[in-house]
Amino acid sequence: MSEQTSKPILAIRDLKAGYGGGRMIVNGVDINVGAGEIVCVIGQNGAGKSTLLKGIVNLIQLRQGTVQLDGKDVTDLPAQKLLLEGLAYIPQGRSIFPRLTVAENIRMGGYLIKDRAVLKRRHEEMEAMFPALAELRGLQASSLSGGQQRQLELARTLMMDPKVLMLDEPSIGLAPRIVDQVFTVLRDLAKLGKAVLMVEQNVRKALAAADRGYVLELGKVRLEDRAQALLDDERVAQLYMGMRPTAA
Numbered sequence: 164m165s166e167q168t169s170k171p172i173l174a175i176r177d178l179k180a181g182y183g184g185g186r187m188i189v190n191g192v193d194i195n196v197g198a199g200e201i202v203c204v205i206g207q208n209g210a211g212k213s214t215l216l217k218g219i220v221n222l223i224q225l226r227q228g229t230v231q232l233d234g235k236d237v238t239d240l241p242a243q244k245l246l247l248e249g250l251a252y253i254p255q256g257r258s259i260f261p262r263l264t265v266a267e268n269i270r271m272g273g274y275l276i277k278d279r280a281v282l283k284r285r286h287e288e289m290e291a292m293f294p295a296l297a298e299l300r301g302l303q304a305s306s307l308s309g310g311q312q313r314q315l316e317l318a319r320t321l322m323m324d325p326k327v328l329m330l331d332e333p334s335i336g337l338a339p340r341i342v343d344q345v346f347t348v349l350r351d352l353a354k355l356g357k358a359v360l361m362v363e364q365n366v367r368k369a370l371a372a373a374d375r376g377y378v379l380e381l382g383k384v385r386l387e388d389r390a391q392a393l394l395d396d397e398r399v400a401q402l403y404m405g406m407r408p409t410a411a
């Protein structure tokens with residue numbers, strides 16, 4: 164079983180979601196994420212991982228279940244309100260504004276911040292956290308490398324100083340070395356007390372970076388454990404890391 168003991172900052176209960184009138188894609192999922200914890204959801208293509216995140220932020224309508232953020236029910240709040248409450252979501256694929264500069268992209272992340280002094284301070288904090296972006300601040304975002312664009316997405320999202328960061332496949336399309344860098348940033352954020360919930364296909368590296376993991380199959384949680392225990396689990400190795408079963 165999992166070892167998460169402290170009160171979860173994000174608590175998902177019996178979440179059910181699907182598209183239109185179609186079948187249930189997420190079919191009764193419970194997930195907890197604590198402050199300072201990285202939780203990873205793995206599963207085969209089509210298991211419902213992305214749908215789960217979209218359901219949490221109400222990009223698709225939930226059919227059942229609740230979402231609690233820091234003890235407060237936020238089940239039906241739209242994504243923008245959730246951001247104000249402290250729940251941020253980075254969707255799969257590039258979500259930067261390609262024609263804006265790096266600095267403009269970061270500032271866009273703070274568009275809900277009214278106080279200019281706070282906006283300025285947060286921007287400075289982001290440039291301190293991501294020095295590569297500070298050097299590239301005047302450049303058009305489309306000219307950044309894939310890894311730099313992922314950093315920019317993170318910096319933009321962190322402008323709102325969220326308590327919980329949800330990411331859909333942060334490693335997708337990145338070279339292995341850059342994947343390591345992205346997961347190092349996530350670990351640093353966890354050390355700062357952020358809760359991270361990520362969905363990943365890169366099972367080995369994601370679990371290596373995570374504290375706990377959930378295995379989703381056909382929209383249900385099949386396994387839940389410490390990340391290291393999942394890494395050591397033969398079924399997980401065979402099904403999700405392409406390892407052959409060991410000879411009997």
Ligand SMILES: Nc1ncnc2c1ncn2[C@@H]1O[C@H](COP(=O)(O)OP(=O)(O)OP(=O)(O)O)[C@@H](O)[C@H]1O
Pocket residue numbers: 182185188206207208209210211212213214215364
């Ligand atoms: N917009 C949509 N309309 C209808 N069905 C959809 C839509 N998006 C996804 N689905 C279906 O929902 C199921 C789960 O998809 P989802 O993207 O959540 O899975 P996933 O586990 O994230 O997979 P992957 O790892 O391939 O991204 C799939 O059968 C998919 O075809």
